[in-house]
Amino acid sequence: MSYLDRIRTCHRWDPDAYRPFMIEDVNVGRVTHAMARRLRDFPDVFEVSDRAVTLVPELAEPAERTAAVHEVLLRLRAAGELPLWRDEEYPVVLRWGDPPLMTMERAAVPLFGVRAFGVHLNGIVEKADGLHMWVARRAQTKQTAPGKLDHLVAGGQPHGLTVRDNLIKECAEEAGIAAEAAARAVPVGAVSYRCERDEGLRDDVLFCFDLALPADFRPVNADGEVESFDLWPMQRVMETVRDSDDFKFNVALVILDFAIRHGLLAPDDPDYQEIWEGLRLSE
Structure with missing residues (x-):
């Protein structure tokens, strides 16, 4: 893999x-x-x-x-x-x-x-030994991708809400992040893709956010859609993305975008250009 x-x-x-x-x-x-x-x-x-x-x-x-x-x-x-x-x-x-x-x-x-839209939040903690990312495991009762690894916060973008308001809502429901903290999330771009899934043809644009969190932060799920949370060093996150399909398919795309932006993947990687180009639809 x-x-x-x-x-x-x-x-x-x-x-x-x-x-x-x-x-x-x-x-x-x-x-x-x-x-x-x-x-x-x-x-x-x-x-x-x-x-x-x-x-x-x-x-x-x-x-x-x-x-x-x-x-x-x-x-x-x-x-x-x-x-x-x-x-x-x-x-x-x-x-x-x-x-x-x-x-x-x-x-x-x-x-x-x-085309559908969504929000994905990279919840990041910086420690003395480097960057760590909060990883959620989806509840087994989820309609799609039960039990898969996920972002700390992620959700679809419904009609009638701004992207920022939707992010704040999802932060509260999925991880217990207060509105004032969620408002500090930094918009960092978007990824897009088109692929066949069991539910049909997914043509998605995901708006990506980074949120730096304190070391003592502990997420609390309120909507019953998360089984557990873990704080992983980025090396473990990247190895899991590379070596397995444990992450929900589109979450891996957002993580690779994060890795490129933060220098965790560098141009000397032989697949760097193809990875970078694959983060967004070419049309």
């Missing part, structure tokens, strides 16, 4: 297995050919051709689109085709900050290959 294995996992998908999902003239996602055939059952909402799936032009306003698609999703859920329902709306946009073309139930976002 290698760091490149983690990168390649985040970019593994077959473009020929999908056709575009369009709203107006905007390609906002991708659906499998099988899903496209299923959507032919809803002609009042979708126009399905061999080349694309398009919302019907009569759905001209974001609220109309949201309501019409939501009814379809409820029927798919009732048929057992959308099992991981979240009751959480995501904006349908290509770039964060654009006016949403509609909103969509979170569980359906990968089914339609729509």
Whole structure:
């Protein structure tokens, strides 16, 4: 195994297995050919051709689109085709900050290959022997990636919250970090990827933050989604990323971004350029 294995996992998908999902003239996602055939059952909402799936032009306003698609999703859920329902709306946009073309139930976002956004926090403690990172182990009851290693704080970016407000909310729920402490988290960029997962096509942008924490900080989970926390030296973090898939797949990408920014991976590494290029989609 290698760091490149983690990168390649985040970019593994077959473009020929999908056709575009369009709203107006905007390609906002991708659906499998099988899903496209299923959507032919809803002609009042979708126009399905061999080349694309398009919302019907009569759905001209974001609220109309949201309501019409939501009814379809409820029927798919009732048929057992959308099992991981979240009751959480995501904006349908290509770039964060654009006016949403509609909103969509979170569980359906990968089914339609729509871009999703999230926040990931590197919780860092600097000791005499170097940098350490707080590592969470996801609860076995999590719908996705149960038992995998995770960041101290990470979560999806719902509609109706700013990125900063969402980060502060997630900090409180996942690690018991007070709002005034969470507000000191430094935005350091983003990673992005597109890959096939069990839930569908993940097309994600993750906003990354670093937060320096005191040596006596102890995280406390409040939402039941974390089994345990451990403070690891960065060498152990990096070895685990390199030698196993114990970390949730996208967490490894954010850690590699952190490693490059902090000089833990250097240009003399023979895979350095490919790792660096793989942290973000090229399109």
